[in-house]
Amino acid sequence: MSPALPDGEPVPADGALPAWVGRTDADAVDAEHPEASDRPFGVYLHVPFCSVRCGYCDFNTYTASELGGGADQAAYATTALREIDLAARVLRDARVPDRAVSTVFVGGGTPTMLPARDLARLLDGVRSAWGLAPGAEVTTEANPDSVTPASLAELAAAGFTRVSFGMQSAVPHVLATLERTHDPRRIPDVVRWATDAGLKVSLDLIYGTPGESVDDWRTSLESALATGVDHVSAYALVVEPGTKMAAQVRRGDVALPSEDDQATKYELADELLTAAGLGWYEVSNWARTDADRCHHNLAYWRGDDWWGIGPGAHSYVAAAPRAGAQTAAPDAGAPEASTPDEHVGVRWWNVKHPRRYAALLEAGTSPAAGRELLTPDEGALERVMLQVRLREGLDLSVLTPAGRRAVAGLVARGLLDGRAALAGRGVLTLRGRLLADAVVRDLTDE
Known part of the structure; x- marks a missing residue:
């Protein structure tokens, strides 16, 4: 199932x-x-x-x-x-x-x-x-x-x-x-x-x-x-x-x-x-x-755009930056540009069963079953969850103040690399990779 x-x-x-x-x-x-x-x-x-x-x-x-x-x-x-x-x-x-x-x-x-x-x-x-x-x-x-x-x-x-x-x-x-x-x-x-x-x-x-x-x-x-x-x-x-x-x-x-x-x-x-x-x-x-x-x-982990074709497939497209938009302050944990509707992207997913998927397309209808409009806070949370898994790590400036305060403790516990943290990157150690979910919880207060 x-x-x-x-x-x-x-x-x-x-x-x-x-x-x-x-x-x-x-x-x-x-x-x-x-x-x-x-x-x-x-x-x-x-x-x-x-x-x-x-x-x-x-x-x-x-x-x-x-x-x-x-x-x-x-x-x-x-x-x-x-x-x-x-x-x-x-x-x-x-x-x-x-x-x-x-x-x-x-x-x-x-x-x-x-x-x-x-x-x-x-x-x-x-x-x-x-x-x-x-x-x-x-x-x-x-x-x-x-x-x-x-x-x-x-x-x-x-x-x-x-x-x-x-x-x-x-x-x-x-x-x-x-x-x-x-x-x-x-x-x-x-x-x-x-x-x-x-x-x-x-x-x-x-x-x-x-x-x-x-x-x-x-x-x-x-x-x-x-x-x-x-x-x-x-x-x-x-x-x-x-x-x-x-x-x-x-x-x-x-x-x-x-x-x-x-x-x-x-x-x-x-x-x-x-x-x-x-x-x-x-x-x-x-x-x-x-x-x-x-x-x-890597495109998924970095938050790029993609379209998923097929039953049950998911897709994501980011909001376009607006002319004259102001860059959000790092303390807000928001992405670099806002939109009039305060959304940073849209994710949607197709119906699961191949027969229903085929019938909708044959009728000229979208096979999408639902979607979610991501707020800046949701987008920032996903960015931390995904990018901290990468070897190049996460730009620590995108964290909230509480998230940045957690970095020192994660370094002390051997979960984040200390030298990388001093350079502004959150990079998992080998032990940190084993406990990546715990690291994300500390960095996001989730």
Whole structure:
């Protein structure tokens, strides 16, 4: 069961955005406010299909048998292209400055359950609607058993630059608990096929699966590094309510690891990945160089604009700075520019079920289910929550006075780097990464 959508206010049937996200005639000629056209713009494409629904997963995904008619895989690319067309029109009508797309990320689900030609069609739709910026990063997620050398070569020829494989583990009994279907011995092959096609490769790992030992986790890390990849993501397993695994835990069929076990595994990941030349750049992500980072995910953490295509997908567009707007005082914890309506951005989300999503678009209606208009205080809170997770850290001047007073205590407790704090940046230490949520609470008084 995927999580429920948030509560929010209704979205107009045509998907129109609030007037304050676009520029007025005065703003368009105000050379002091170039920020809106300079802000990166990304596109997320959600493909909701999986061959098997894993017991731990709470993403908005479906097997073919769950969906039935009206939302089949064969029709999906055509449906998603309708939303791309709608998105281009909505942004144009809102007078949001034109920007070529900096990053595209196709996630799921298992995007490579669609034929490579359909993924190419979706990328062509993005290219036609907005254009791709020079050097744009174009990523697709994939399961190791859902690709071939030919399909990866076809994706590269279509303009994809990167593939993120859901490796999860190299240990058969751990994969069985997660209900993953691939053979771990296939990982070196798919990495080689992708690199031969000219694609950058990331491997996604999960630690903390019930029954996984520290030695199992070490095996997974060493197996991933042995492939020579330049990017690894390592996520702690979170068992969400409503999933099959949550029911197994409740019945006592499986036991979750302790917090100490999770911390030990994170520290081991950081030790081995760092020793292999991959540096952390976000709490759960390591890359060999800046160029090897996932720039699409960085856009989320930095608060850039993006449009999410697909059932259940979320989107965000910041308010345009206004001509003559005054910069907010740092003590207010507000962003650098205000708007007449005192909102800094709008976030919205699509209906979850693929059949409803397809029906709305076929009728010429926005598939958005609801939205929220972010106030300066909400925007400042999100900025702290997201940017403190990054290696470059958070600009401490955006904190409220109470948040700034908390910094010294966090440094004393070994959670924030002292030298970085003296330079005005809030940068997590290794221990701070393990307790990132606690750091955010102290910095925001939440």
